[in-house]
Amino acid sequence: xxxxxxxxxxxxxxxxxxxxxxxxxxxxxxxxxxxxxxxxxxxxxxxxxxxxxxxxxxxxxxxxxxxxxxxxxxxxxxxxxxxxxxxxxxxxxxxxxxxxxxxxxxxxxxxxxxxxxxxxxxxxxxxxxxxxxxxxxxxxxxxxxxxxxxxxxxxxxxxxxxxxxxxxxxxxxxxxxxxxxxxxxxxxxxxxxxxxxxxxxxxxxxxxxxxxxxxxxxxxxxxxxxxxxxxxxxxxxxxxxxxxxxxxxxxxxxxxxxxxxxxxxxxxxxxxxxxxxxxxxxxxxxxxxxxxxxxxxxxxxxxxxxxxxxxxxxxxxxxxxxxxxxxxxxxxxxxxxxxxxxxxxxxxxxxxxxxxxxxxxxxxxxxxxxxxxxxxxxxx
Amino acid sequence: xxxxxxxxxxxxxxxxxxxxxxxxxxxxxxxxxxxxxxxxxxxxxxxxxxxxxxxxxxxxxxxxxxxxxxxxxxxxxxxxxxxxxxxxxxxxxxxxxxxxxxxxxxxxxxxxxxxxxxxxxxxxxxxxxxxxxxxxxxxxxxx
Numbered sequence: 001x002x003x004x005x006x007x008x009x010x011x012x013x014x015x016x017x018x019x020x021x022x023x024x025x026x027x028x029x030x031x032x033x034x035x036x037x038x039x040x041x042x043x044x045x046x047x048x049x050x051x052x053x054x055x056x057x058x059x060x061x062x063x064x065x066x067x068x069x070x071x072x073x074x075x076x077x078x079x080x081x082x083x084x085x086x087x088x089x090x091x092x093x094x095x096x097x098x099x100x101x102x103x104x105x106x107x108x109x110x111x112x113x114x115x116x117x118x119x120x121x122x123x124x125x126x127x128x129x130x131x132x133x134x135x136x137x138x139x140x141x142x143x144x145x146x147x148x149x150x151x152x153x154x155x156x157x158x159x160x161x162x163x164x165x166x167x168x169x170x171x172x173x174x175x176x177x178x179x180x181x182x183x184x185x186x187x188x189x190x191x192x193x194x195x196x197x198x199x200x201x202x203x204x205x206x207x208x209x210x211x212x213x214x215x216x217x218x219x220x221x222x223x224x225x226x227x228x229x230x231x232x233x234x235x236x237x238x239x240x241x242x243x244x245x246x247x248x249x250x251x252x253x254x255x256x257x258x259x260x261x262x263x264x265x266x267x268x269x270x271x272x273x274x275x276x277x278x279x280x281x282x283x284x285x286x287x288x289x290x291x292x293x294x295x296x297x298x299x300x301x302x303x304x305x306x307x308x309x310x311x312x313x314x315x316x317x318x319x320x321x322x323x324x325x326x327x328x329x330x331x332x333x334x335x336x337x338x339x340x341x342x343x344x345x346x347x348x349x350x351x352x353x354x355x356x357x358x359x360x361x362x363x364x365x366x367x368x369x370x371x372x373x374x375x376x377x378x379x380x
Numbered sequence: 381x382x383x384x385x386x387x388x389x390x391x392x393x394x395x396x397x398x399x400x401x402x403x404x405x406x407x408x409x410x411x412x413x414x415x416x417x418x419x420x421x422x423x424x425x426x427x428x429x430x431x432x433x434x435x436x437x438x439x440x441x442x443x444x445x446x447x448x449x450x451x452x453x454x455x456x457x458x459x460x461x462x463x464x465x466x467x468x469x470x471x472x473x474x475x476x477x478x479x480x481x482x483x484x485x486x487x488x489x490x491x492x493x494x495x496x497x498x499x500x501x502x503x504x505x506x507x508x509x510x511x512x513x514x515x516x517x518x519x520x521x522x523x
Contacts, residue, residue, distance in 0.1 A: 113463070114461060114462075114463040115463025115464060116463075120397045121400075123429040123430075123431075125397045126396065126397050126399070126403055126407075126429070127428075127429040127484075127485065128485040130396045130515055131473050131485060131486060131487045131515070131517075132459060132462055132463060132464065132467040132471060132473060132487075133457075133459070133463075133473045133485065134459060134461070134463050135463070138457050138459060138473050141457035142455035142456065142457050142473070142474070142475060143455065145455050145456050145457060145498060146454070146455045146498060149497075149498040149499070192460070192461075193458070193460050194459075194460055194461050195457045195458070195459045195460065195461070195473075196456075196457050196458040196460070197457075198457075242429060242485070243475065243485045244428065244429065244475060244482070244483045244484055244485045245483075246483075247483065249454065249455050249475065
């Protein structure tokens with residue numbers, strides 16, 4: 001693969017009071033500055049969540065006339081999917097410099113609803129919403145119930161994921177929970193249950209935030225200011241929309257996404273030095289890690305409880321603090337990529353994984369509906 | 381039995397969108413407390429929710445068959461923070477794997493509902509809506 005990520009940045013995070021276009025501009029201009037490029041260099045744009053015509057709006061705001069855009073809307077994993085399509089666009093010559101960006105002011109705008117959005121013409125509205133599931137939370141809760149039941153594990157195995165995320169966040173000054181102090185398994189278990197077995201501390205943050213990455217050819221990347229991070233592989237998979245559709249609730253489709261990415265990269269799970277895996281809820285990365293082959297079935301929860309994913313563990317996971325303790329702006333996928341890039345550049349300070357050369361960023365969208373995997377590596 | 385145990389948990393009537401051309405037969409049957417499943421006229425596969433195509437073979441000619449209404453809990457959650465004011469928490473949301481094949485999202489109601497667990501056998505019952513339709517819900521089978 002001949003494409004590299006040459007810029008990465010966050011917009012303001014947390015509670016910003018800013019509008020979504022202001023945050024988008026922050027993300028894009030900071031990522032371009034990180035790359036040593038300017039808006040005039042950009043001819044490809046992938047984003048969503050701004051309006052009905054998101055790429056039109058962001059191009060208009062930035063004064064761009066991109067030759068390639070993508071606004072695929074599949075949940076928080078869209079940004080990993082954009083990487084695959086951006087690689088294809090750059091390799092095909094349709095674009096030279098692609099920006100992938102995202103921003104949300106959902107916390108400041110108080111726009112998040114526990115029940116989700118009712119789309120009356122879709123099957124869920126007639127056949128599932130009447131029963132009062134939280135969307136997406138109750139689906140992940142049911143998946144968690146099935147995971148714990150199938151493998152004989154307990155809520156403490158889920159809680160360990162939140163504890164690990166907090167330990168990383170304490171090392172990341174940009175994290176929402178930086179300075180909040182450590183979290184214990186008992187505290188996670190004592191938090192109010194929202195949709196069993198998930199309690200409030202099993203659920204990601206609701207914050208503003210976002211970020212952007214910049215991609216170009218590996219050849220051009222070598223002339224830019226930051227150390228290039230190569231895209232080694234990508235894959236994606238789409239599954240269901242309703243909660244009843246998957247025959248096996250634990251067979252999410254992530255395995256196909258991961259397998260495609262590893263095959264393109266010519267790598268296997270043992271080659272991954274640091275993992276950024278979407279943690280909308282504590283159950284989410286456990287299922288994804290197993291699907292990616294980074295843990296055996298039923299073992300990701302055990303590894304979490306053993307501290308393998310925490311600082312000092314042998315399988316560092318979500319080193320920013322993740323959606324659970326760093327930032328979750330509705331769709332978190334772009335920030336998985338930002339952190340993976342920073343780890344591979346060795347920029348992560350107290351939370352740096354020593355010698356990290358290969359990173360995986362794995363996004364999960366909807367109700368375990370869409371999965372996209374990106375493998376990144378240092379430029380050799 | 382305590383008042384709390386008698387109190388109905390599970391689906392409480394809120395707004396249920398109207399049926400459409402595809403789903404009208406399914407909702408009409410609920411008025412008689414019959415649970416329909418879509419059945420493919422080509423390959424015989426049963427599916428739920430109703431679709432315009434058979435997801436097993438791709439045929440577009442689909443009819444209806446009645447479910448016996450027995451099944452097993454496949455995944456369970458107890459919701460403690462309801463998304464709508466018409467719902468009284470806690471209540472159970474669960475996936476029910478029907479003996480007839482398909483999986484439904486539903487509620488477990490009645491005695492012991494809040495203790496419902498994966499693998500429990502359940503039987504169909506109904507919650508009537510004020511417009512004459514009804515929602516299929518499930519009760520735990522007694523041992």
